[in-house]
Amino acid sequence: MYSITRNIRKITPICKNGLKSSSFINSSRVTIPNRTYSNQTSTNIASSTFSKTPLGVMSEELFLQPINPATCSPITDLKIDTKISLKAKFDAAYLFKEEWRNVELSEKKLMIQRFRDNLIQNTDSIAATLTKETGKPITQATNEVIAVIERINFFLANIDSVLKEQVVRTTEKFQEKIVREPVGVIAAISAWNYPIFIGLNVIIPALLAGNCVLYKPSEFSSLTGISIMNCLYEAGVPQEAFQIVLGKKIISQSLLNLPIDGVYFTGSYATGKSISENLAGRMIKQQLELGGKDAVYVHESADLKTAVASIADGAMYNTGQSCCSVERIYVDKSIYDTFVNELVQVVKSFKFSFDPTNPQTYFGPLTRGVPQIEHLQRLIGSALKRGAILELGGNVLSKAPGYFFAPTIVSNVHHGMEIQREELFGPVVTVQPVSGPTEAALLMNDTPYGLTGSVYSEDAGVANFIAEKSNTGTVYWNACDRVSPYLPWSGRGASGIGATLGIEGIENFTRIKALHLIAPAKDYFGNPSNSQIVTKVTNLVNLEDQMESLKIAQKGANFYEAADGSLKKYTLNDVKPISSYATQGNAFPFVNESLFESEEKAEENEVRDLLKSGKVRKVNKEDPYVPISSIKKD
Structure with a gap:
């Protein structure tokens, strides 16, 4: 039986406004129903037979059982990979990588176009699966499927220019040029919060660039991963070029121990650090998109109504379970009280229900359930002990059928509190007053993370100052929580290394090779020329x-x-x-x-x-x- 042990006792939170939540005092434990095994029809992947055998107590070693976080009910049983099956999949990819590399790019593009069309045709069913296993509200799940189409189109439109060989210099005696080749067999270890976005940010450019992919979706979004696999196979992508790997942490570790050529991971800093240490000395390509502690500065010149609406959505969308969700807000003292009051009212206006399949629902449950709830409770309780004010929410919702946490706003915080240092990853945001842009910039950078930073201001000088000082891979002006396929998505510090999206996100799946070609005869390569990367400087x-x-x-x-x-x-x-x-x-x-x-x-x-x-x-x-x-x- 699962239970949530309250770490917070003898504290009466001062919640000035909020949804009704269970008390920190009166409820020391929340009971979650026992897990029971589903009774689904077996397929080549899904199975329920093992859980009915005398060895059923060991079923978690061989099976995954996705749980609907909105109801705590099991969805199905999924047979996971073993070291033997994983090795077989790697061998198939390794033996096929040269053949896949040599498939004409036009043919690969046609497969991806068909895959894109399959996503469009199956949007409703894929979104429903995503909602069922992660709790993502159905409207947001549908938006994720629809929005990924633009990213696929970007990859299709730009892959030719990235892979095209580049002649740098030609003389009467020699030629110098650059070519890009596939990395080889790569491991794509994906995340559960945006499994379609994050998965396809890697899968599509990797396949187009000629790589074979071993795709490990999160155990919390395995069914969505299977949907991606089915759409790729229906589009004609060979099974040897793309294979799904199912399982928990032990399977990811086994995957990393194979002689793969590259690792592309999205997840927590702790796991990313472990992966980097595991790969130390291997000299293989790695891209790690890790956590964030994303901050926003609201200058007194900002259009307050617009800023509040944008920031509220940036903090609470996907129930705050986004890498770039706004977690820290710094507001000029002159508008601080007004901002906090308006932020509370906007967040309270977002539709909350226990049914994420309702198109009107804005908030869903916490996908990871108990660990996430306990993490948020610990940080909120610790902040309240140190003088923070609970403006809204603060705990799990009473009588909730699943892992629902009230949207929470905490004010009067400072950087001596853990809530300002640790990643939240839930519907919780903090607000702190500042004296101006200089203090805001210092506090925004007072974190080991460096994913995104935002500034809301009608003063371009203030915006430029924050943008220049922000030690992040992405900076927004009068925006937040936004990703574009046209720009690279990268982090600094504990937010990771490497990039997805943009041209850099395609190049990331290639290895560069320099060719020095000496002509067998004068003018063999044609007329002498220099490319645009060669600049003639006066001697x-x-x-x-x-x-x-x-x-x-x-x-x-x-x-x-x-x-x-x-x-x-x-x-x-x-x-x-x-x-x-x-x-x-x-x-x-x-x-x-x-x-x-x-x-x-x-x-x-x-x-x-x-x-x-x-x-x-x-x-x-x-x-x-x-x-x-x-x-x-x-």
Whole structure:
């Protein structure tokens, strides 16, 4: 029997507004029904026979039993992989990878187009499955299926340009070019909160780029993973090129121990860290999309009504179970009270019911159930002990048939509280007052995570300041909780490494190869040419010619090249990094060692350090060294 043990006792939360929730005091335990095994018809994957045998007590070792988090009822039994079946799937993919790589790209694209059409035709059934096993409200589940179509179209439209070989340079004697090749056999270990988005962010570009995929969906979204598999097979994707792997943590560990060529994981920081440590020394490609502690700053110039509506949805959509859900809100003190009051009213207006299949329902249950509930209770209770104010919600809902948690707003928080440091991943958001953009930026970055950051302001200067200071992979202005297939999705710090989506999200599934081709005969490769990545930079001789033509060459004077290519006497205010050096005919920059002879004066040392660093470069060769003291200094 499952139960929720209350970690919070002897505390009466001050809930100024809110849905009726069970008391921290009066209910020390919440009872969840016993798990019983379903009685579904067996298929090649689903089975209920093992749970009826004398060894049924061991069924969790060989079977998954998805539970509907809205009702705590079992859905079906799924036969999971063993080390033997997993090895067989890897062997099939490994033996097929060269054949799949050599399938024409046009044929692969046609398969993915058919897959896209299958998703559209089966939207209702796939969304219903997603709602049943994760508790995602049916409208949001349908939106996920529909919205992924744009991502698939983006991959289809851009795969050719990414895979096209690029000729960098051609001369009468040789040619240099770049080609991209598949990574090989990759493991895609996906998450349950957006199984269609997250799964297909990897599966589609990986298959188009010529990789074979071993796809491990979360045990909380295995049925949705099977739906993806069926649509791919119906579209003509060979089973050897895409295979699903079912199971819990032990299966993921076994998958990582195989000689795979790349790992693409989305999930928690703790699991991502474990994966990275497991792969240490393997020298294989890895992309890790991990957790977040996403923050929003609301400046006093913001359109408050619009900002509140947007942030409320960004915090509570998908019941707050999104990697980029808003978890921390920082508001200028001058509008703080008004913002909190309006935020409470907007969140209270969102439809809450115990039926996620109702199209009007906005909030669903917590997919992971008991562990998530206990995690949120611990953080909320700890904050209240330290002076936080419970503005809304705060606990599980009374008489709930499943894992339903009241939407919660906690104010008067500070960074000494765990709730401001740990990822929440539920319908909980905190609000903290700040003195202005500088303090907001400091607090927003006071986290090991770095997924997204947002700023709401009518002042572009404030928006630019926050965007520049934000140590995150994504920054929003007057928006939050938004993902676009046209931009890379990446994190910093504990939010992961690598990227999905955007052009970078396609390149991520390739390995680059440089080709140096020496011609057997003159003009073998045709007319000499340079690609756009080769920039012709004026060499030192031409610089001297320019100096003469501009009549700025003065005997005994030092001249330095600035970032814009101009020649001027050095002044501290003018120094900017040089963007490039000669790429034609010079393998390495020319260094005049006499420039670095020791001098006693501090200003001379300063200039010399700048010369060493490459921020400026001496270009007058008539006199190899002229005392720096002759240089004008502002």
